Amino acid sequence: MAAHTNSGSSKNAGSGVTYDVVIRGGRVIDPESGLDGVRNVGIVGDQILAVSEADLIGLREIDARGLVVAPGFIDLHSHGQGVGECRLQSLDGVTTALELEAGVAPVSVAYTRAAMEGRPINYGYSASWASLRMHVIGGAPLSGGASGPLDGLGSDAWRAPASPAQSAALMHMLERELVDGALGIGILLGYAPATDPAEYVDVAKLAAAAGVPTFTHARPLIEQDPGVVIDGAEELTRVAGQTGAHMHYCHINSTSTRHLDRVQALVEAVRAEGATMTSEAYPYGSGMSSIGSDYFHPDRLHVLGATGTPQDVIYAPTGETVASVARLLELRATDPSGLAFIKLFDEEKFADRIARICALPHTAIASDAVPFVIEGGHTYDPMQWPPPDFVRTHPRSAGTYGRTLRVAVRETGALSLPEAIAKCTVQPARVLEETAHMMRRKGRIQSGCDADVVVFDAERVTDSATYQHSVRPSTGFAHVIVNGVSVVSEGRLEEHALPGRPVRAWR
Known part of the structure; x- marks a missing residue:
């Protein structure tokens, strides 16, 4: 209350x-x-x-x-933490945008930088499991930037199994981040799907002991990747019951794709058993990530892609639809951290899915906004408004909340206006109010x-x-x-x- x-x-x-x-x-x-x-x-x-x-x-x-x-509106999942990105979100009704799925490290640097630069809306960060793993296992520097973990997703080194000494160092650094005010632990597990499940349990136990949530990008589902170590939804819900940690399922719509009914049933079942389990979704039919990540490997496009072919991919820096496997491999090699869209489903053909995603029970609306992408050769001043034509992003970075109100309320009636507002406001606030009063x-x-x-x-x-x-x-x-x-x-x-x-x- x-x-x-x-x-x-x-x-x-x-x-x-x-x-x-x-x-x-x-x-x-x-x-x-x-x-x-x-x-x-x-x-x-x-x-x-x-x-x-x-x-x-x-x-x-x-x-x-x-x-x-x-x-x-309170956005629990926004990677676009610069002034320009926050301005764009403010015009979509957002007053608080938080980087919780990927997180940052060190959080103290991120908070200090944002305070010095100023932001039009409120901001906050979780501790980044991925960034710290990149540092401990791969030797990557820690910048405290919101794009830090995203820039490293195309690297293989950080996905290697952790030694006992590395695991101990990782847990110690995560604990230090929580002491420094992190809002929880962001876990990009889906980008390192071979990670030992025991490591995930240990991170959840640390979060439970500290009284903070975890924010997980789940591993693939067994239907998407029969060789996965453990089904992503089964793991997330099982760990919630096993550890007592507050487990937050990030963008449940895009990681579940065509298997959303099964995943949602697992979430509701563990909630009924008393576990603290929350989730979020965005009202779009495409995802976005670094083109060098596993999700964009030609052999894995079927995991999320609508057709499982390179034509599901749009390379954001140029706006091109990737025409062939050869071109996809070239982009992955030359610009592994470059952002790209992946088409999950046809938004026009399956328009009803957008409204259904918005209406999922116990699920907040969250944008998964991404940092601005600057076309090659151009220079962008983050204080410039409006952004010039050579600035690109995912449309969800600009329109998640306007689209929710249009599609889920006005056009389909999937939600009443008060119901939709709750999903954008008090519901996400409650995810964090025990951690940040x-x-x-x-x-x-x-x-x-x-x-x-x-x-x-x-x-x-x-x-x-x-x-x-x-x-x-x-x-x-x-x-x-x-x-x-x-x-x-x-x-x-x-x-x-x-x-x-x-x-x-x-x-």
Whole structure:
């Protein structure tokens, strides 16, 4: 529950108070209390202090008549942690974007860098199992950058079995990261599928002892790779029950592909037995990763690809559809860390899958946003807005939340508007609120909660980004407020606003 669970809806809530900001006359939806009605919202500093039917007086007023007022969206899975990427997400209603699946190392460096540079939205990181494994086993440097583990995915060295001494060093470094405020442990297990299952159990036990979640990119399923050490979904759910750790299943949609029903049944079964198990999904029919990773090996395209051929792959730096095995091998050799799309299914042919993914029970919406890709030879200033044409990304980096509201709510009715908002706000907040208590004040529109607020037009909100034009911002988000400061006003980015704050675990 939030620190203050009173909805603040009393008719005299505003008496004698002048607020810094008043959001007037909008349809306020608070997913925790169940409030869904026309209210005025009063903000002082970085807090919501009133949610009231009474008239409120503000130094600045936002006319929200005919619009929805909701908690700012919380993205548990965002690799795009630069200023430009965060700006793009703010225009999609995001007020907190966290790098939890891959994580970073050292987290102290990442937090310091973000604080010095400034961010338009709130930020935070898990400890990166992959980065530390790359360091301990492969000798890779630790930069604290969000792209660190992603850049190393094409290397083979870090996937080797760990010696007892290396395992001990890895666990010690993970423990140190948790002491330094990491929000949990990010585990890219699917990129090192030959890892000893005992190592995964040890990492989960460490997380359980520290009281933090793990965020796992699971190994392949047995249907996808009959030779896998252990079925990815069976392993993740079994470890949840075995260790008592909070296990979070990252992008359950893309790792499960055509076997989602079986995987979801496993998750629901272990939850029913009392395990702490959460998950997330994104509303797109393609994934994205480093082209040098195992998923893009010609012999493994069948694991995720719609057809299992190179034509499922689009190389992001040039936008080309890979025409042949020879071209795929060339790209893997010359640019192993280069980002590429892989088509999971035809979004137009199977449009109903998008709505079904959004409506999965106990599953938050999370973008899996990726860092900007710069076409060869160009230089990009991260403070430049809007991003120039030579900047590319996955469209989910720009439009996950607009697309969810359009497809799952307005077009298909798979979710009600309050249900969809809950999946974007209080549900992800609850994943972290035992680890980072400040999350108890996020994902809610209540007196005493953080002034992270989104105001949008439910009848026209939509994603705009495509695979060809991937940095087009969503539309329909009129205002986005972070810690009481407007970062989007009248649908336009406030370019000088950098009010984002760290989300950090302190033990």
